[in-house]
Structures are given as C-alpha cells and as structure tokens.
Amino acid sequence: MDAAALVPCTMQVNGDARTCAITPATTLLEALRYTLGLTGSKQGCDKGDCGACTVLVDGVPTLSCLTLALACDGRAVTTVEGLADKGVPHPLQDAFDRTGGAQCGFCTPGMLMSAYALLQREAAPTRDEISHALSGNLCRCTGYTKILDAVELAAAELRERAK
C-alpha cells in the first residue's frame, strides 16, 4: 500500500461497523476525531504521556494517539461516546459528575475508559487497584481524589444494580 493512497479501514466503533478512507500515516485517534467525527477522545500530548486519548480496542485500554488506524482494521473500538445508553449516562459518568471528578474535563474521557475497563474485569476494586488502573491517565485539575471517589461510587452503584 503506497503512502499517499487512501485506503478503507473498517472498525466496529461503539457497536456499529464504520468505514473510513485514510492514509497509512493516520492514527486511530485521528481517524476517530477527524474522519468519523467522534471528538470525545482527546488529543492531549499526542505521544503517549497523558492518556487523554484512551479508548478500548477489543476491550483493552489503548492509547489511540500511538495506535495506527490500519492496525485496527476489523477490530472493535469503544470510545467515550459508547458509554451512555440511549442518552442515559453510564454510572461512571454520573459518578464523575456527582463527586466533582471532572473539572476542565479534558482528561475525563480517558479516565472514564480506563475506569470502565477496570470495572468490567473487577466489580469491587480496592482504592489501590483503581489508582493503579488510572496510573496512565494524567489530570491537571482535580488532584485525583475525586476521580478515585467517583470510580468507587460507580462500582458500588453497578454492584447494587447487579443484585
């Protein structure tokens, strides 16, 4: 495949098959934001330091700024836009709102995706497990405490619902 050619890349994005035409030099983050119009994932450092671009690829937290979009052809991608259910916020989103876990909000989509993947595999994470799971997501505003509170609150809410 040569450098300038636009090639099709099909991904299952938040449950829908989406195809975009991109050059090989396109990151997953760029494909999501600028080709598919999903601007929830944030372009922070664009080099792996901040986690604002975190999405799930086949369920695994991944930095979309360092992922080549073509490497995701045929794979499932979940972004922050995929968390709410028909306009009803996910308990994590609700909890971030209630605890003040989002201030400027720039880190929030990435935080939510790392936290979402944690709660998928661990219904009752300890505070340490939460901070470890979020250790690749930087926040310049909150001091993290309210974010950890939010994840604990959401975990409790989800456990309650599962009863």
Add this chain to the structure above:
Amino acid sequence: MLTLPAFAWSRPQSVEDALAVLAAHPGECLIVAGGTDAVPNLKHRLHEPRRLVHLGGIGELRGIRAGDAGLEVGALVTLTELASHPHVREHFPGVVTAAAHVASPQIRNMGTVGGNLCLDTRCTYYNQTFFWREALGFCLKKDGTRCHVVPQGKRCVAAHSSDVAPVWIALGAEVEIASRDADGAVSRRSIPVEAFFVGDGVHNNVLAPGELVTRVLVPGAAYGLRTSYRKLRPRAAIDFPMLSVAVAVRGDAARIEELRVVVSALGAKPRTLGGLDAIVAGRAHDAALAEAVGAVAHKQCHPLSNVPYDTDWRHDMVPVFVKRALADALGVPA
C-alpha cells in the same frame, strides 16, 4: 498535535513474508510492533522510513511457552501478558517487576517484548520535536554532527532505556533473530541478550537491516535463580528509568553462590558488573557484603547527562538501588 510523516504500509502474515518485504525494500522500512516507541519517534521525525512493516498479523510471534528447554516468549507478547503470566510470576519475579514498571497500563497493553528489546536509545537532546532539535543544530544521532552530552566524543551515548532487558541479561536469556540471505533462504540464530547490545547509541543492537527478533528464550539453567528489579524514576508511573538495576542470585541469604547485577539507563548498553563472585561466592548476605557490592557498582557505573536528571545524584543512587535490588532478590529487608 504531532502528525506522522507519510509512509507506505505492509502487514505481513508470517515471519517469512515479513523478511521478504524487508528484503524487497532495503533501507526503506521501519518495523512496528506495538508502536509505543516507533510512533512517537516517527512523530518527532527521528525515523523517516518510506514503509512501515507492521508485525501485528504474525500469529507465530505470539504466546509464552514453558518447556524442558526453558521459557520461550514470542516477540509480540505484550508487557501486560508477560507480567500476568502465571508461570513467569512463579519463576521469574524480576521479569514481572520490570515489565510491570514500564510506562503505564495502556502502554503495557500495547508494548511488546520484541519492541522493548529493540527500544531506541533515549537522550534529552534526541527525544524532542524536529523544531526543538533544529533549534539546537541537531546532534550526531540524528541529522547533526555533534554530541551535546559528550561534546568532545565521537560516539552517541544515548541511554539504553528498556526496563526488561537488564533482567533478561541477568537471567542469561537469549534472543532469537530471523534473517534472510540473498537467495531468499530464511534462517534463525540465537545469541545471548547481553551480546545483542552494543555500546553505540545511534543503533545499540546487532540487528542488521532486514532482520527480525522472533523470541526471547530463558534457558532451563535460569530456573532457581532469584531475580529482582529496581527502577529509579521521577514519578511512580509513565516515566522511563533514570537508573535501573536487575539482580539474579543463585543460593540464598545464608549462602550466595553466584550473583549477577546488571545496571542500565546510563549509557547505550546495559552494564553487567564485573568481579562480584570474588566478593560474594559462599558468603552470607549481611550489611558488609551489601556495602561491598554497592561499592563495586558505584565504581563501575558512570551516569551521564543524557537524561534530564542530576548526574551526581544518579551516581549516588547506584549503590543504593543495587543494595535494595539485592535484598529484594534474597527476600531480606533492604
């Protein structure tokens, strides 16, 4: 926003196909596995390949297998998989600690064992945008003629920064390399990980263009070694090492038979400390022994200003971290 330069794309499905692509485009390719090192470096224009060869489709390079000959770790095994593998956790805790100390959870989900071994060296004056590097007149690793760390030197001394490589070396692990000759015949050879690295920061390993790393092999003889890893870094997550120490010991705290200590993040290749067996063989671990090992490390290791943290302080930290890693390996308080 950091854009990627234009490149063509290949996604081979086998080692043979990958080697054929590399041979068909000599000098034009960059191999990409997880991309966590290659992609930022492309964005910084540190690599300017015409073509990317993405290894993600090569199933043969996945998987961890433990057999009579030892442990085989495929080049595409992620650091998350390595650090959570039950057999690795049982026998090689030093490998687990090192892999779990790389960067962040997302990066460990993406980063591979092969990419970690082949990680480009790092330097304050190199891991910067094109604009930044241009303002300084570049340096001899890329686009320039002068080294800003050792201005009178002729060699790049950028820091080897892989967390796992020092532990592989302490364990006596080997790396398997696949290559293709002019007739298209594919062959594989294994060499000690220690011999994989060379002391040239521009290209700090023996891989020739057109070659691939396929596996890491931990020999049967490494079972029973007690391993540990200590890393000095500014924050407890995300940061590269500014000093790293891997230890492998045979014996126990009451009687050490053999000791290997590998120190890295100083120069272009990890340094295996010399002369330790004369100090430790047959002796018990105590404060005097730890002090003696620390003193050897202090004497043999020389941090440089290739990473942005105080050189004298890092030098002072060498014996501290060596003593702590030794105590970790032996399971005694540091």
